[in-house]
Amino acid sequence: MLDFSFKPIPKSSPIPPGVVALIGGALPGIFGLCKDRKEIIIEYPDSDEPRNSVDPNDPCYDYWVLVKTGERHAHFLEIVETLLPTIEFGKTNWAYLLPAPTGGYHILHKEKTFPRITCPTWAPLIYLDEIEFTVWGTLADRRGIWKGKEVDVWYGWNRSELWTVNRAMYGYRAVQGLDVTFEVYGHLVGRDGSIIGLVSEAAHGRMIEPSDRTLVYQTISRIQRRGIIYKGCLTNRFIIADGKVRLVELNCITVIQDRDLLEQEAELWHWQELERLFLEFDRLGPFGLYRIPLYRFWCSSLENVKIMRPLPSPERPFGGLLLYFDFFEMYPVPMWPGYLPVQKADEEVPILPTSARKRKDRRPLSRLLANLDEADLLGDPSGLGLDGRYASLSIRSRRRHLGPFHPYHPQRSSVQEKKTLTNSADTATSIQSVE
Secondary structure, X not given: XXXXXXXXXXXXXXXXXXXXXXXXXXXXXXXXXXXXXXEEEEEOOOOOHHXXXXXXXXXXXXXXXXXXXXXXXHHHHHHXXXXXXXXXXXXXXXXXXXXXXXXXXXXXXXXXXXXXXXXXXXXXXXXXXXXXXXXXXXXXXXEEEEOOEEEEEEEOOOHHXXXXXXXXXXHHHHHOOXXXXXXXXXXXXXXXXXXXXEEEEOOOOEOOOHHHHHHHHHHHHHHHHOXXXXXXXXXXXXXXXXXXXXXXXXXXXXXXOOHHHHHHHHXXXXXXXXXXXHHHHHHHOOOOOOOOOOHHHHOOOOOXXXXXXXXXXXXXXXXXXXXXXXXXXXXOOOOOOOOOOOOOOOOOOOOOOHHHOOOOXXXXXXXXXXXXXXXXXXXOHHHHOOOOOOOOEEOOOHHHHHHHHOOOOOOOOOHHHHOOOOOOOOOHHHHHHHO
């Protein structure tokens, strides 16, 4: 069972001075690197090769595409590792890994610009170099230290996350005075002077429990009376702190002026989703159907930070893949051909070759669902939001099965999750420029 308990925020960065680290986990098409508190995104060439190399009729098609994608990601990570001395941290926010005219690859630095935040600022400006980041749940979802205070930071490192920041700023303004959020300390200012994030009091407390049902319903009713919809109910984006409910995804807050439309939206986003959430708690346990905390709350400071190994001298006898002992925890790669674990059984017991072994099929959520079939919960399991991806898979690391499917795992892009959010009527025009 994974440990979802809230972890303390480290007081200093886990990245030593002068060392390059891979931050934010594995994201498709890019690597986030950090050195001496300066960050850069390295983008590598896109390709349909992973999908084209898998038989579309394979019952585990999505899984094997994920495997091939991981292998390709690892290949380019190894190349980037050899080019670390050529990366100029602090020069640009973006760089591209491109084929070199003379063979191999090279790094091309180029500043990437994004639309500006449109929501007016109301809190103090906090500059990027004032915060020491110590936890990266994802590249966007972070924790750190600011002027001795523990803080949570939503960092708009790309267009999608800037859109999220903009929504979060409007969302916070909408619920001010209702005492349902953690305090916002200020607006994060990037190196170019633009607003790129939101800095708030570090969330603390615990996840909601079945006994909190009345308190949660009262809180949601209170914000609804102000014309507000919170689209983070089913995903369990609540925390109980000091005996009060706190909404922890501000970008899920939407203002609706039309009262009839408000009632329609509330029936879906509030009452149906809350009913389902507490039903899951009753039948499946404290996290329902994988309604886990935001990743930044329970990952350790080293969970999403991988130190990049320096280039050996005078030559590099081994590939970077072999230097990463935790590589197989990061990427879903197949076992080596002929691989068979050492068995501690009686010597007379024959060890079957790999091809002769029978591998049981197991659903990746079995350790959370115990003996309860998903169909017993709400009927058709395809309606539980897993899109059929828990079809039978060969037994490997369960962490590898579970990881890609929750929205804040490093192998999961958060863009698709946010597409379900819609702009409210009164902020659509203001937000349009960052969509």
